[in-house]
Amino acid sequence: MKTKSIIRKVLLSTAGLVIVVFAGIEFYQHRHYKETVVIGDWVEVKKLGDYFEGIQGSVNDCNVFIIEGDEPGATSLILGGSHPEEPAGRLAAWLMVENARIQTGKLIVVLSANRSGTTVTRPSGAYPTKYTIPTSWGGQTFRMGDRWSNPLDQWPDPEVYIHCPSGQNLAYVDIRNLNRTWPGRANGTLTEKTCYAYMQLIEKEKVDLVIDMHEAELQYPVINTIVAHENGQELATLVSMMLTDFEGFSIGTEFSPKNLHGLSHREIGDHSDAVSLLFEAPEPFLDATRGITGEKQLLEGKDEFVIKAGEHGLLFAPMDENGWPIDVRVGRHTSTILQTFESWNEYYPEKLIVCFDVPRYAEVIKNGIGFYLKNHEEADNKTIVFE
Template identity: 35%
Template sequence: MTRNLLSGICLLLSLTAAAAEFSPDVRPGAGVTEQRLLSDYFAPLADTAMDSEVFVLDSGVPGAVGLMIGGTHGNELAGQVAALLAVENVTAIRGKLVVIPYVNRSAMSMPDSRNAVTRHHRIESRSGERYLPYGDRRTDPADQGVPDPGRYTNPPGYTLENGAESRNLNRTYPGKADGTPTERLAWAVMQLVRAEAIDFALDMHEADTPERKPTGEADYRPGGNRRLAYTLVAHPRGLETAAFALLEMDADTGISMKLEESNSTYRGLSHIEIGDNSPAVSFLSESPNPGQDRWRDDPDVVSDTRYPLTHRAGLHLRLFKHLADAHGDATGKRLEMRGIPEYEELMAGPIGRFLN
C-alpha cells in the first residue's frame, strides 16, 4: 500500500516537474511583417510550453498563402533550419508566407533520446557565434502531464501500439481542442491553417540516410526500410502539384526525390489531416539526417560530408519554392518570394552565411 502510494507520488512528481524551457533563437529578417504565437489562433496554448512563435511574411499583394512547418520533431534539424532560412532571408512579393520554425517547442526542450546527438551545434552566422539546438522527437512527458497510455488512439481514431506516440505531434492531427497538450498543439496548427486561409502547407522532416553501416558487403538489401529520405508525401489533392515540383527540384538542384501519396488509412499525420480537414493542400518532405542513423557513433548533423545541413535544409527550402510555383501554375494563385538562397549558393559554404 505504502509502496504503491510512494510510486504514485513519484510518478506525479515526475510528470508535474517543470519541463526545461526552450526559447527559440530566431532572428527575423526584413521580410517578416508580423510575429504571432500559436496561442493567437488557439488561446488555451498561451503561457504553456506548447505555444510557439509564428512568423508572417505578407507581401500585401493578393496571392497564395503558404505555410512552412519546422520542428515537428525536435531531432530533425534540417526542417527547423530551412524555416530559419526563410524567416531570416525571404521577402514575399506576392501572397503571404507563414512560418513556424519550432512547432513543438516542448520537444525542443529535451535532449535527443534516439541517438544522443549533441544538444547545441555551434555555427558562425552573419552576426557571429550562434548555436542551433537539437531536441527530441516527442513532447516532453512533463509538458504532456499525463502518463503515456499503453496504446494510443489518436483523434481520427487510429490506434498506435506504442503509447509514447501520444506525444508525437505528427500522430495527433487534426488535434483536439480539449485533448492532451500535444493534441491541443495539433489543433492550434489546424486553427492557424483555417484562420490564415492556407492554400498549401509543407511539414519538413528528416529520416535515416540511405546508407547502412559499412560492412564490406553491398549496401543494398531488397525490402530494406531506409527509403523515407528524399521523399515528398502529398495529399491526394496535391499529387500532380508535387510531381511538377519534384521535376523542377531535379532540374534546379540535381536532387531526385520520390513521390508518395498520403495513406488514407494511416491517420493522424499532417499531410493527410491538414488536407482532409481544411481547403489547404498538404505535403511532407523528408531529408536524410545522419543523426537518425542508429549505427553512427558520433553523427555530425551539421557538417557531414555526404549529408551536410546545407544540402538538407536547402532541399526543404527549394522544394517549398517549387511547390509554391507548381501550386501557382495549377491554380493561378501565386506565392512569389525573393531572397530564397539558391541551392548552389547554400552548398558553396557553411550554413551560417545565410543566418543572422
C-alpha cells in the same frame, strides 16, 4: 564494518548528487536557452495561442511569423520543427523567416512547431543538447530536440495511444509525437492541442498550402521525397520533376497512405481545404547503426557505419564519404519550398504566391547556412525575436 558501509553510502550519494547537480544545470540551460531570430520590419509576429486559446501560455505557444505581400494571393504555412531532432527543417524555416520577401500572397512560418520537443533530448539517444552553425560573426547556436514532446510538459503516456478521430492504435509514446496527433483535439493532450491550434490557424488564415519539413534516417524507405496528400499529388510530381531537372538533386514523390493516421500529410488534407505536403531529407544522425553520436555527426552527416549499411543495400538513400552535410539538407528544403511555390503558380495562376530572397540549394551549399543567418548582436532590439 558498519562504518565502512556508511562511508561507502556517503561517497556514492555524494557522487550521485554531483552528477545530479551538473546534469541538472545542463538540462536547465538546454530547456531555457533562447534562440534568436532577426526579422525585417515587414514580418509580423503572432503567437500560436492567438488562434486557439487552449494553447496560450503553454510551452507550445510558439511564434508564428507572417510575411504578407503587397498583392493578395495564396497563403502558405511552412512548418519547421515538427520533429525537433531533425534540424534541417527548423534551419530551413529560419532562413525563410530571416530572408524571405513576399511579393504576392502570404507566407506563414513556424520555426518550432513542437516547441516542447526542442527542450529535451532522447534518453539513451546521446544527442547533443545544442549545435552551432558557423557564421561570419562566430556562430549561431540552436537547441537540439527530440522527436517527442518533453515529458515535463506532457506525462504520463497511456499504455497505448489511440488516435483521434480514426481510433487507430499507435505506440504509446507517439501521443507526444506532433506528426502522429493531427488533426488534434481541443481538449486533448498538449501535443494534440498544438495540432488543433494549427488546424485553427489553417482555417482562420485560409491557408491554401501546408508544407511540413522533416528529415529521416537513411534506412527508412520514405526519404528524399515529397509525401503528398491526394490533393497535392500532381503538384508534388511537378515539383519533383523540376527539381530533378534544374537543381541538381533528385527528390521523389510518395502518396500519403490513407490508412496511416495522425500524420500532417494525411490529416491536414482530410480535415481542411489546404493542400498538404511533407518533405523528407536524409539525416544519417538518425540511423540506428550510426557511429559516434555528437554535434559533428549531426552537422556533417558523415558516418562510416551508415556507409557500410549502404554497401550491403540496406539504405534507401545514397551514402558516401561526403555524407549529408546540414547545408545540403537545408538547401534541399529551401529549393523544394521555392519550387513548390513556382509550380503552385503554374497550377493556380489566379492565386499566386511569389517569394524571393530565399537562397536555393546551390547557394546554401556554396555559402553555407551561416551566410544567411542574421547577427542578432548587430541588430536593433526591436527586430530580435526569441524562439
